[in-house]
Amino acid sequence: MTDFPILKIRSDFPILSQMVYGKPVAYLDNGATTQKPIRMIEAIDKIHREQNASIHRSVNFLSDKMTSLYEEARTTVQNFIGAPKTSQIIFTSGATGSINLVAFSFGESILKAGDEIILSTMEHHSNIVPWQMACERKGASLKIIPVTDIGELDIEAYKNLFSDRTRIVAVTHVSNVLGTINPVKEIVQIAHSHGVPILLDGAQAVQHEPVNVADLDCDFYAFSGHKIYGPTGIGVLYGKEEWLERLPPYQGGGDMIDQVTFEKTTYNVLPFKFEAGTTNFIGAIGMAESMNYLSSIGLENIQRYEQQLRDYAIQKLGAIPQLRMYGTSEHKAAVFSFILNNVHPYDTGLIIDKYGVAVRTGTHCAMPLMQRFGIHGTVRASFCFYNTMEEVDRLCDALNAVLDLMG
Numbered sequence: 001m002t003d004f005p006i007l008k009i010r011s012d013f014p015i016l017s018q019m020v021y022g023k024p025v026a027y028l029d030n031g032a033t034t035q036k037p038i039r040m041i042e043a044i045d046k047i048h049r050e051q052n053a054s055i056h057r058s059v060n061f062l063s064d065k066m067t068s069l070y071e072e073a074r075t076t077v078q079n080f081i082g083a084p085k086t087s088q089i090i091f092t093s094g095a096t097g098s099i100n101l102v103a104f105s106f107g108e109s110i111l112k113a114g115d116e117i118i119l120s121t122m123e124h125h126s127n128i129v130p131w132q133m134a135c136e137r138k139g140a141s142l143k144i145i146p147v148t149d150i151g152e153l154d155i156e157a158y159k160n161l162f163s164d165r166t167r168i169v170a171v172t173h174v175s176n177v178l179g180t181i182n183p184v185k186e187i188v189q190i191a192h193s194h195g196v197p198i199l200l201d202g203a204q205a206v207q208h209e210p211v212n213v214a215d216l217d218c219d220f221y222a223f224s225g226h227k228i229y230g231p232t233g234i235g236v237l238y239g240k241e242e243w244l245e246r247l248p249p250y251q252g253g254g255d256m257i258d259q260v261t262f263e264k265t266t267y268n269v270l271p272f273k274f275e276a277g278t279t280n281f282i283g284a285i286g287m288a289e290s291m292n293y294l295s296s297i298g299l300e301n302i303q304r305y306e307q308q309l310r311d312y313a314i315q316k317l318g319a320i321p322q323l324r325m326y327g328t329s330e331h332k333a334a335v336f337s338f339i340l341n342n343v344h345p346y347d348t349g350l351i352i353d354k355y356g357v358a359v360r361t362g363t364h365c366a367m368p369l370m371q372r373f374g375i376h377g378t379v380r381a382s383f384c385f386y387n388t389m390e391e392v393d394r395l396c397d398a399l400n401a402v403l404d405l406m407g
């Protein structure tokens, strides 16, 4: 069925050989966080053992070495997402940190009372709450793109949300609940046709398909290291130069300054203007290592294999009549949100865990989307390229066992 080197790939992830409740773990919670390849684990271990020193500020040998590795990591990220310049790559604490940065700096410098921000119904709380906070500070308001019954953005409704008070659009690339892959290029073009900048939340996209921010033409792109097989506490904000130059710093501290006096401080050049304090430099290097690992496999190959997994899961889950699926767009990642008959998602999750199948249950940090579908939560199985067709079978067998017990 596939020439994808799945056995080799699985052997690159030590945790996948874990047993839980006496069964090999079927880790299907990749939307929450991904597992780590050995070369990333070893790279970080080596730094802690042999190279650690603070970056940018010291003159010593180790510090010089760390600074080079950190800046090389920035170049790796630049190439990975097709950014024109390294100065457009800002290391943050994660997608949440990246979006908060833009929402705060944009909010403080651009937003005025009466202005409007367009979001969508399928946003993660990370791409709602920071904008809501900016609106509260400035007296602006949110306009929301509706989601259709199959879980797609209503693009006609989106077009009608623009007014002369619209200041920015912020939309997810891929839904963490429905798996819908949004037509982001078109969404960007529509925003730009109104002269409005756009932020894309790429937290569920960059690890699954090749992303080129220059081609997308988005103004900002945000994602997290831990969802792209890297460490926690690190993430990326890409921005167009004109915007990054224009926006004020988000946080003050070391490294983001040029000159400091008690009368006035001037700021560092990009990207350092937005990297206050000691950043998670080891995390950045680890994330770059994971990106290099993905590139060695090829994002196109990963995408193709995950599409095969997706199609197989659609067929197998579709054969369970008591399963109600949320998110049935044909433009979909291998992310499945569902409810079994009247079984509470939490119960489903707990029971299948005993079969070694790890999923997530609840609102998935997307309460407005739950409200849209009139539900309190779902079970979510989110696959990635180290998962197997056999794990799809194990999920379905475990779900059938839940139904035998409770359905």
Ligand code: PLP
Residues within 6 Å of the ligand: 031, 032, 093, 094, 095, 096, 097, 124, 126, 127, 172, 174, 175, 176, 201, 203, 204, 224, 226, 365
């Ligand atoms: N955006 C989306 C679509 C997500 O799925 C997530 C995490 O699940 C986030 C943002 C927030 O990511 P993090 O918690 O890593 O900052």
